[in-house]
Amino acid sequence: MKKYRYSLKEMAVRLLKIAAPIKSYLIISTLASIFGNLAHIGLMGFGALTLLSAAGITDTSTVFAGIMTVLSAVLIPVCRYLEGVYSHIGAYGLLASLRVRLFDTIDRIAPAFMVERHQGDLLNIAVADIETLEFFFAHTIGPMFTVIILPLTTLIIAGFCNPSYIGVLLPVFILISVIIPLAAMRTGRSIGMRYREGLGELNTRILESVYGIRDLQIFGRGKERLGKVLEQNTRVNKAAHGLVLHQQALSSLPSFFVYLGRILIIYTAARLAEQGTGDPAAAILVSFVTTASFSSTFSLTFVVSHLLETFAAAERIFLIEDTAPAVAETDTPVSCGHVETIHFNKVSFAYPHTDAVILKDADFIIHKGDRIGILGESGAGKSTLLRLLLRFYDPVSGVIEWNGIDEKQLKLSEVHKRIAMLEQETYLFDASIAENIALADPDASPEAIREAARRAGIDSFIDTLPEGYDTQMGQMGSRLSGGERQRIGIARVMLADPDVVVMDEPTSSLDILHEKELLHTLRTEYADKTVILISHRPSTLTDCTRILKLEGCTLREQ
DSSP: OOSSSSOHHHHHHHHHHHTGGGHHHHHHHHHHHHHHHHHHHHHHHHHHHHHHHHTTSSOSOHHHHHHHHHHHHHHHHHHHHHHHHHHHHHHHHHHHHHHHHHHHHHHHHTTHHHHTSOHHHHHHIIIIIHHHTHHHHHHTHHHHHHHHHHHHHHHHHHHHHOTHHHHHHHHHHHIIIIIHHHHHHHHHHHHHHHHHHHHHHHHHHHHHHHHTHHHHHHTTOHHHHHHHHHHHHHHHHHHHHHHHHHHHHHHHHHHHHHHHHHHHHHHHHHHHHHTTOOOHHHHHHHHHHHHHHHHHHTHHHHHHHHHHHHHHHHHHHHHHHTOOOSSOOOSSOOOOOSOOEEEEEEEEEEOTTOOOEEEEEEEEEEETTOEEEEEOOTTSSHHHHHHHHTTSSOOSEEEEEETTEEGGGSOHHHHHHHEEEEOSSOOOOSSBHHHHHGGGOTTOOHHHHHHHHHHHTOHHHHHHSTTGGGOBHHHHGGGSOHHHHHHHHHHHHHHHOOSEEEEESTTTTOOHHHHHHHHHHHHHHSTTSEEEEEESOGGGGTTOSEEEEEETTEEEEO
């Protein structure tokens, strides 16, 4: 079994394909990187020739060498400016598109995918991991070319001066440009992955603690929760320490060979001088050029050390992008029209990657206008029944039929159009109340939004607010009661005007008075709809015409 889903080569190739839209930016930044580093070599080489010419040691024109030295010096900052500007403009534009691409992916594989993932970790991937990819696009591609061109240029110059220098420099360049970086990537990959995964888990714990701060304070569990956050924080720090140690080893080891290479050049020059075949001017030129080349090539170790995190982040993103949806759309969809019947025909289900059967041979028919109550203890499989109805998953066996048509033959968009679901907690976005209600129909008119709020019994409350329907939930969301939030959710359902209304524990956070108000709203406003209520509280199901009870994976009608 592969330790990693993707090889380093696969990830590098895939990242380069992603970078295709900013190819022109990357070409300019890469060329600027190459010419800037060559200018660094030119500065040292022509500078050495200027000194040697001025001392009368070589026949090179002092004026020519001096002009080339100045031009090289000017070219270095110009090229570095162009490299930085073009690489970052392209990279940050690409990161923006990658965030949209990741959201589209999650939208495609949700909601089943969300059932099995921590929101904090997903948030870390969508923000921090994608941000980490900036290093590959802005700081990696240029050095990958310069690490080939600079040593090659240096070897050509050294060979022109004396072939003996090539035998000294070639092994050093191979070590610091090829062997050490590849070994570092392979040995440090697990450290980078452990660090990124640890950050995701830490982010999850912090988000949970922030969202649940009131409950933690009420039950006096703040210190206990802080201990768990600190425990995960220690794990992340430990992984970070391992990453730092690896990075420092990666930067120190090439340094040894760089200085060794300089010593070997001096030693070679001395040996050639003893043999009477050496040229002091050539030795000085090679020494200066090699120093410049080593300093540029050595930057590769900085790149490699940061790629450990980058590739770990890329793998986490690619794993999401390559996740197949739990259900597949048919190529030849049909329409069921308005829902008259829904038939669970001997449906059995177990969650993927588990052997635990949640539902076994469920067989019942829902008719238009029915008010179905589904009763069962927590964990009995009530929510699973809804996920099957909404086609988050497909049954392991049996079939769910809408007007006699297999649910798998319908487009998912039609399923979501025919059914509206109200969950235990209504999520309010950081937008106005009107925008939150209009989530069900973004094109709805203000009058339609107000009518939906009236039917949900929340319009009078909204009118008491200073800004009415323009009140921002970022300011008010935390101050709304459970009943008020739930009624905004009901207003969404009213605006959607579905054939079937499904409510999962709609009164779980309400007291008896508000529960009765909600049930009255359902009775008066949903009289012509098919309603499915799921609850473990029998009082919530008093208005239902039929009761189905889940017990021991089996569904029985009462």
